[in-house]
Amino acid sequence: MATYFPEVSRIAYEGRKSENLLAFKYYNPNEIVLGKPMAEHLRFAVSYWHTFTLPGSDPFGLANMIRPWDGYTGMDLAKKRVEAAFEFFEKLGVEYFCFHDRDIAPEGDTLRESNRNLDEIVAMIKEYMKTTGVKLLWNTQNMFSNPRFAHGAATSPDADVFAYAAGQVKKSLEIALELGAENYVFWGGREGYETLLNTDMQLELDNQARLLQMAVDYADEIGFRGQFLIEPKPKEPTKHQYDFDAQSTIAFLLKYGLADRFKLNIEANHATLAGHTFQHELRVSRLHGMLGSVDANQGDPLLGWDTDEFPTNLYDTTLAMYEILKNGGLQPGGLNFDAKVRRASMTPIDLFYAHISGMDSFARGLKVAAKLLEDGVFENEIANRYESYSKGVGKEIVEGRATLKSLEDYVIDKRVTAARSGRQEVLLAKLNQYLLEVE
Amino acid sequence: MATYFPEVSRIAYEGRKSENLLAFKYYNPNEIVLGKPMAEHLRFAVSYWHTFTLPGSDPFGLANMIRPWDGYTGMDLAKKRVEAAFEFFEKLGVEYFCFHDRDIAPEGDTLRESNRNLDEIVAMIKEYMKTTGVKLLWNTQNMFSNPRFAHGAATSPDADVFAYAAGQVKKSLEIALELGAENYVFWGGREGYETLLNTDMQLELDNQARLLQMAVDYADEIGFRGQFLIEPKPKEPTKHQYDFDAQSTIAFLLKYGLADRFKLNIEANHATLAGHTFQHELRVSRLHGMLGSVDANQGDPLLGWDTDEFPTNLYDTTLAMYEILKNGGLQPGGLNFDAKVRRASMTPIDLFYAHISGMDSFARGLKVAAKLLEDGVFENEIANRYESYSKGVGKEIVEGRATLKSLEDYVIDKRVTAARSGRQEVLLAKLNQYLLEVE
Amino acid sequence: MATYFPEVSRIAYEGRKSENLLAFKYYNPNEIVLGKPMAEHLRFAVSYWHTFTLPGSDPFGLANMIRPWDGYTGMDLAKKRVEAAFEFFEKLGVEYFCFHDRDIAPEGDTLRESNRNLDEIVAMIKEYMKTTGVKLLWNTQNMFSNPRFAHGAATSPDADVFAYAAGQVKKSLEIALELGAENYVFWGGREGYETLLNTDMQLELDNQARLLQMAVDYADEIGFRGQFLIEPKPKEPTKHQYDFDAQSTIAFLLKYGLADRFKLNIEANHATLAGHTFQHELRVSRLHGMLGSVDANQGDPLLGWDTDEFPTNLYDTTLAMYEILKNGGLQPGGLNFDAKVRRASMTPIDLFYAHISGMDSFARGLKVAAKLLEDGVFENEIANRYESYSKGVGKEIVEGRATLKSLEDYVIDKRVTAARSGRQEVLLAKLNQYLLEVE
Amino acid sequence: MATYFPEVSRIAYEGRKSENLLAFKYYNPNEIVLGKPMAEHLRFAVSYWHTFTLPGSDPFGLANMIRPWDGYTGMDLAKKRVEAAFEFFEKLGVEYFCFHDRDIAPEGDTLRESNRNLDEIVAMIKEYMKTTGVKLLWNTQNMFSNPRFAHGAATSPDADVFAYAAGQVKKSLEIALELGAENYVFWGGREGYETLLNTDMQLELDNQARLLQMAVDYADEIGFRGQFLIEPKPKEPTKHQYDFDAQSTIAFLLKYGLADRFKLNIEANHATLAGHTFQHELRVSRLHGMLGSVDANQGDPLLGWDTDEFPTNLYDTTLAMYEILKNGGLQPGGLNFDAKVRRASMTPIDLFYAHISGMDSFARGLKVAAKLLEDGVFENEIANRYESYSKGVGKEIVEGRATLKSLEDYVIDKRVTAARSGRQEVLLAKLNQYLLEVE
Numbered sequence A, B, C, D: 001m002a003t004y005f006p007e008v009s010r011i012a013y014e015g016r017k018s019e020n021l022l023a024f025k026y027y028n029p030n031e032i033v034l035g036k037p038m039a040e041h042l043r044f045a046v047s048y049w050h051t052f053t054l055p056g057s058d059p060f061g062l063a064n065m066i067r068p069w070d071g072y073t074g075m076d077l078a079k080k081r082v083e084a085a086f087e088f089f090e091k092l093g094v095e096y097f098c099f100h101d102r103d104i105a106p107e108g109d110t111l112r113e114s115n116r117n118l119d120e121i122v123a124m125i126k127e128y129m130k131t132t133g134v135k136l137l138w139n140t141q142n143m144f145s146n147p148r149f150a151h152g153a154a155t156s157p158d159a160d161v162f163a164y165a166a167g168q169v170k171k172s173l174e175i176a177l178e179l180g181a182e183n184y185v186f187w188g189g190r191e192g193y194e195t196l197l198n199t200d201m202q203l204e205l206d207n208q209a210r211l212l213q214m215a216v217d218y219a220d221e222i223g224f225r226g227q228f229l230i231e232p233k234p235k236e237p238t239k240h241q242y243d244f245d246a247q248s249t250i251a252f253l254l255k256y257g258l259a260d261r262f263k264l265n266i267e268a269n270h271a272t273l274a275g276h277t278f279q280h281e282l283r284v285s286r287l288h289g290m291l292g293s294v295d296a297n298q299g300d301p302l303l304g305w306d307t308d309e310f311p312t313n314l315y316d317t318t319l320a321m322y323e324i325l326k327n328g329g330l331q332p333g334g335l336n337f338d339a340k341v342r343r344a345s346m347t348p349i350d351l352f353y354a355h356i357s358g359m360d361s362f363a364r365g366l367k368v369a370a371k372l373l374e375d376g377v378f379e380n381e382i383a384n385r386y387e388s389y390s391k392g393v394g395k396e397i398v399e400g401r402a403t404l405k406s407l408e409d410y411v412i413d414k415r416v417t418a419a420r421s422g423r424q425e426v427l428l429a430k431l432n433q434y435l436l437e438v439e
């Protein structure tokens, strides 16, 4: 049987010293960490768009990726990609994938036609899922690439565009049901504004909430039980995207009464574009009980756009896994590689190298985070640091028994200083030692 | 009678062509704009800290400001500053001022002593307010400068520090009542974190909410009726400040059930540090019914810290006044110049030049914004742009009668494009023409 | 005769109060400013790429521009664009245009074929230039879009790519000669690196210099007398572009002995991406005698990529024209609108609105800057501020007669303070008054 | 004998698994790496200002550091600090330190008085240096903190301020000679501008060069043979600092004929503030033969000011050491910890923890970099990637035998593509493996 990646066999775990570029050094799927196999902790997913459809173009450059499906078009191309994708999933050993509607099948002249295309490919994908056991972490709809979405989708000034978007969401929910998607994502590609001068922000936000409510209602109607997710991003392509970051998205969900139906899909690169660390966005989501899934990538801290690089920074993967473990894991969410090979990495094999680099980095992060937790490194520090709230006036405060008056009485003649170190330097040194020394 | 600013008389309005540096060219307090005197629209306030206490030091430089109260210390210094401040308010013709507790009176060895110092100065200020008619826009408490707040105040890991902060808030609320403050501000100077590695974010946020609730309760108890305000800022001095921006602060208030008691005090420079325009933060607050007051300043878009410059950018003042007029004004809030003269503008007269530049800039902004509104420049554009929601399928959407199904039916065979321009370039050209041509 | 923009006639100057969107309010080409017609000061150019070839795609969106040449392909498309372009130039009333080789003619399978395509279009353009009087401000070569330039052109690790780039430069220089280009630009589209880990920076920089030297040599050989220009940009598409900003480009030119043959083409948006103001980059270039030409656009200070917006910020246009007037003008350079309509401004008429907004903004900037100069507003301030260098010890310093010893003697017992204000607030208020009040 | 840090003994190397916070885990000074002891590679220096004089104040907070010399003032304080400093150097085991004139002795009313204070302390330091063997890596002069430098020092508009600065430089050069400083640094604390509107940039730059020339001349006169260094920084405290980054500083030095007398002192945090990686600035300096010394710290990529954190990021320390090893080391320069403990780390012992974290991080970086070099990981990749320049047309290009014509001939009918990957993902995975696995 012809393959798409003949130069690659099943990627195996070969251990830390392996010099084989096509082997895992740290990702050992069956290794038990904190009582569970690594693979269950990590729940890796391949993103269909970056890996099977993106051509390598950028604002100053034309398509340049060299792909085994080059030369095909239309539905033929779509089918070749499905075949290649499942070969890729199996060779890489990931259990999940994610897609937008327009990634998997070409858009037709009408929604009806586009849906017909989808039906054919979805049937094919379903078959492949059955035979391979690969599952759908989430799907979503692309409501930003087509020219009709130039002013937004749910937030378009044109009601027909809203309607069109609604039609796409309906179909994608049906696909989610059909393929057993474990989650369903909304990323508001152009839900934002270019200039406030022409924008009815109130109507746009109301409409954004209306579409989400319709989606939830329809999911209930058809019996789709996956977790709904919103993916924040602060800017790009629009000047301001409404789902700016975790906490502002939470404000939106709270305001519109949607907070019990949605969790967040946190992307590392979107975090830094919003001025936050990846860990911060994970922490904020986690503390609100809204950490649902993760787009595992990384940005360049010196660049102001979404570079969607494969995640290799071990500090980020360690602290991300730390938050994820504290969250009790991500299930039904997972770690989706919303990441693309650099434009200069245009050969097919780079797709393997890149995913291996990301999987190894998260595997190492998992091991380090697990040990940090087992040893209670940060927990002990924190318990100690905040101990004053477990007794006396601190206890009164947290139990709601203190008032401004009672507290004034307590301090009015007291010398109150802050002579205890926050020990940031100690903790950073500890983090390094764990990073390097954990077996 | 000796004066502090002998080289300056009452600043008069002399009109657009005046070459007198010590005259207003645009701010004409009694000129009627949209049916109200300019002064009532603008409600300018002088910030006590920048103008009467800041010494000019920066992370690389020592105090350098030359001030008429140089040479005094302790309570003597505090009193000289009160005298100078009211002379300044009167000569400048502003009706409001704002202060932190520690701006007006020196801190003692204990809270009791500090409060005694405050009592003496507050009595003096009250007398000056009576004789001059100058009013207190808001006061607040400084819970960030003293070393005891190195780890935060309400969010300190040390319960004694929380208690101390509570004591300060109590006293400041009493001062607010005593001086008839029209608002009361919380800016969380060090309510944030330096590193997540040592931070119990959940406890810290809970505690922040607890202090705010205590403040509200105590205000009710003593009969203080001013508007409570929170001032967002994303970072500096801490790495992450919990009240990052308008929308994340709203999330916090919604989560903790405080949204009906607090509005926001939006600072221009904090907006840009958070990655937003000033107008954006005003718009977000306004649409949530939470635009309470404004810290009128500007930042340098190329610098990453809070430069707190006097506001002279006419685009910003125009678009700010546009949002404020749409808000029905700011009252009981106002425009507080949370702005400082540059370190290199160290002579006393620069304080006048700087405030004049800010007042003229906002006065011009008011005039331009009022005309834009009268002519419905943006309103007409927007009405036109979103007209599809006033009929047909658009009406069904906004009235909640549409579903994914009904909308799919509507679009399934329809060609939906976006062939209508957003006309950003037209609107920017219009804005320029109004800026330059409004009488 | 069929036209491409039938809804637009020749754009006329109608004055400041005109409500005609298709008229100039400030740009009056024949109005005399400082002894010269506005048009001679401003030397506006239309950039062929943004206005006639860019399709509106962005990293998240497909082509969406609606253009009168839609439906044509290949050489037919190229010819339609030429016809449309000259209609556009004439209706707008600009005297200059600029292009890359690949803007005007389609790339063939080989350089020979591409050059043949160019020959045909260049002949056509030459004819149009003759009949319309429109001139070529500069041309350049696109050495970044084609996949072969994924790793750079002159700085490619592949010598064949260098050779190909050299071939393109040769042809473009011949076109420059043929069409009488007044300047010739190098923008190093991908001359930079993605990661230092795989980069021989020394070789790459040497090679970049080698190509420039070859270009200069060939220009001399064929008798091309236009001014060579380099356009700095700090990043995007690559992580680091070698011509980061004005001063680092000057370092490069000095190091490689090219400083007498090249000047700089300063783009506003590239300035801000580099962390500088537009005025700063103009000033730095001017003081080095290297301010050659300007790409007139603006960025969004809150966005981290090159938005290439039409310039409407009057502060920027005023301060730019101030530097340009101090430079004695730009000739043979000019003001090229390296600016694109927003993706949401997709109708053909937006191209006119956008250029009008830019031309009016620079015209107003010219008037304000000219008056500032006539009145010596900044010059007087500066003369006064630095007067100490015109006499005594200051004169000794600037004349090179002072030494550490002589200066120590002078100050060893002297109280030296800095009690004189820099008056930034005064100058900003002045700038506002001039902006608003200049007739 | 009383000590200043009684809770700390000589810090020993205890190896990777040590849990002793007061021990080195990676820094083993006598361990041989690439044929030299670690200590000779690393040449660590303690910066006097951060460690012995900075009080912990920030723009929103008062002094809070708890130090064993608290309570002393004036010359007594200065002497206590000297004693404490040498105890610190010895316990930490660093061989070098660095200081500004004003760090070590209090400023007097006149330069004469300040110099007298310096003389006394310098004599004391000299004695300590002799008995301990600790050496002076570099000294410099503080020409930014005193109010007289509000408008700059060499670039002040006031010639008396220039003269004063010159006097300081003279004295500091004499101290450098007296104490055998191996280098001498200029960091232009306020050599820049706040606004171009009041700035004679030409005069300021000329004057900056004049002062440097005077310094070089005086050094020659008195026989000081240390290496002169300039430390670039892009902004802060001023809006624009003239020595923006490595390459623009090189432009300045080339322009004024100073390039043969100065090298650069590269600070990591200044690199990122300028929009560059630390490695980039090191690489640029190295390739120009101007990498002289390093200020070893790190910034926060999400904060826009100079946080001067202790360097713990192992990617940064590894890639920095990689460049330093390629440079043949830094001698006579070194690694100066221009880094401060966080404000919340206010206890004396944090000074040790922080330095240990930095020293261990650089030691680990050295080991990893050395192995990367030994194995030629990047060198082989690069040799391979650029091989086309070693033969054929590539060789002609680098040997200067190619022209536009010869290259056009070569490519005119050739298909030139770029089908070879840059392999960034492979190299990042390799870097991780080396980081984790090097013994």
Ligand SMILES: [Co+2]
Residues within 6 Å of the ligand: A231, A267, A295, A338
């Ligand atoms: Co994503």
Ligand SMILES: [Co+2]
Residues within 6 Å of the ligand: A267, A269, A270, A306, A307, A308, A338
């Ligand atoms: Co992304």
Ligand SMILES: [Co+2]
Residues within 6 Å of the ligand: B231, B267, B295, B338
């Ligand atoms: Co404020």
Ligand SMILES: [Co+2]
Residues within 6 Å of the ligand: B267, B269, B270, B306, B307, B308, B338
């Ligand atoms: Co501020």
Ligand SMILES: [Co+2]
Residues within 6 Å of the ligand: C231, C267, C295, C338
């Ligand atoms: Co350009």
Ligand SMILES: [Co+2]
Residues within 6 Å of the ligand: C267, C269, C270, C306, C307, C308, C338
């Ligand atoms: Co650009």
Ligand SMILES: [Co+2]
Residues within 6 Å of the ligand: D231, D267, D295, D338
């Ligand atoms: Co430094």
Ligand SMILES: [Co+2]
Residues within 6 Å of the ligand: D267, D269, D270, D306, D307, D308, D338
């Ligand atoms: Co620094």
